Amino acid sequence: MKKIALLTTLSLTLMTSLMAAPNMQKGEGAKKLAQMAGEKSPFYRAKKEAFPKDYFMINQNLPFLVGVSLFHPQSDKLNLSKEQLDQLIKMKNTTVPVAAKVAKEIKSMESELAKAMLEEHKEPKTQYELVEKISKLRTDLTKAHLQCIYDIQDVLSPEQFETLLKLATMKPKAQKMAQKSVAVTPDSKGKELFTQKCISCHTLGKTQDMSTVVAPALNGVMRHLKMSYSDKTEAVTFIKDYVVNPSEAKAICMPQKIKRFGLMPSQKGNVTPEELETIANWMFDNYPQQGFKGMGRGLKKN
Ligand code: HEC
Structure with missing residues (x-):
């Protein structure tokens, strides 16, 4: 009996994951972002730059939920209504382009900073102002991010939000x-x-x-x-x-x-x-x- 139950659970899990699909396909938007991001810095350590996410002050320890709700390979598990989907797409369309613009600015300031320090041998103090500017912009991005995290909870039901957090914490593998x-x-x-x-x-x-x-x-x-x-x-x-x-x-x-x-x-x-x-x-x-x-x-x- 136990064996059968286990097998049923197993095949059910398998089936649901086979049927899972993202709510939206990454398309032109992702291409545009990659274009905006341009080349990554020669000092960049991760394999792939996450643009614009990497340029938020808090870029790893908070989830980017709107993206997860639309593009996670199993995001259809959220069972969004058409209205919810429209609201989320609208959130994406109003926030991502602005964030990308700011991120691009930060990125160019950071490469300016690298140049000043590495090629021009500038004194650290002369760069403090630039560092402060970068810091301010990164902070602005994270503040906007908090608003997104707050707003998405108004769009989703508590159960959907719980599912969303599960998707957001899914291991890459x-x-x-x-x-x-x-x-x-x-x-x-x-x-x-x-x-x-x-x-x-x-x-x-x-x-x-x-x-x-x-x-x-x-x-x-x-x-x-x-x-x-x-x-x-x-x-x-x-x-x-x-x-x-x-x-x-x-x-x-x-x-x-x-x-x-x-x-x-x-x-x-x-x-x-x-x-x-x-x-x-x-x-x-x-x-x-x-x-x-x-x-x-x-x-x-x-
Ligand atoms: C009996 C022949 C026939 C079969 C079978 C057929 N098509 Fe077509 N299809 C056509 C013809 C003729 C056109 C060009 C005229 C038109 O645009 O309607 C066309 C045009 C199209 C177009 C372009 C539509 C446009 O806007 O002009 C798409 C997309 C398409 N077919 C998809 C499919 C898919 C998918 C299938 C299989 C599920 C399929 N077709 C099966 C004959 C067929």
Whole structure:
């Protein structure tokens, strides 16, 4: 009896962690931050700079909860309502850009400080003012951080907040495993499903025999799609909707494609919402493939 109970618990835990997913995918925002952060200092000791978090006065011993609530690989366990999700996204969008701007300023002041001390052999005293300035800005960031920690407790229920703290204290190794179960499994599953449900019309790459083509190839579809929807969440939402409910008004592909191929027939009944979720994520993550340039040149000539 005991054994069975244990096994059930085990497989349940496994299943829930397999089904776990982040509420939001890191997308353009993360890229923008990395761009803003620029190169890390040659004296930076950790492998990866956490920008802008590293520039808060308290950067390790307080959790960054808004990020955890949106991007933690198991953040869907919070069961956020649409309204809560919107509130959290709004918090992220109003605070992160400001923090990043201040962090960038701190970072450049700190490299100025390193230069003064290491290359110019300046007397320490001449740098005190700069140190004070850095200290003030770092303190400001932490004060704003406290406000975030305070505000998020108004958005979440006490139970959700408890779950959030559990996610925030998850060890990196467990996090990585959770991430793997989201990133790898649906990925191969996505390809498999696309092959079953969509490849009959959408080839992956270019087809040699143009006379048999009945729909734009996946590379082309995704290149156009990302021009209109660079954010992953939005792109996935669009695909999920379009596939079961296509219309000329919504289409992002060029009008001449629809003229040539006709509107895509709705795949309602051919693919479940869950399957579509997996397919759409896989499409976004893998297409267009690197090096794909499209046929822009050919089109212009015509
Ligand atoms: C019977 C053929 C057919 C099947 C099956 C099919 N598609 Fe399409 N699809 C088309 C055609 C034709 C177009 C181009 C016309 C259009 O945009 O509707 C298209 C366009 C698209 C677009 C671009 C929409 C736009 O805005 O123009 C997406 C995204 C897409 N398909 C996804 C899928 C996915 C995902 C599947 C599998 C679940 C799938 N399609 C299965 C024929 C098909």
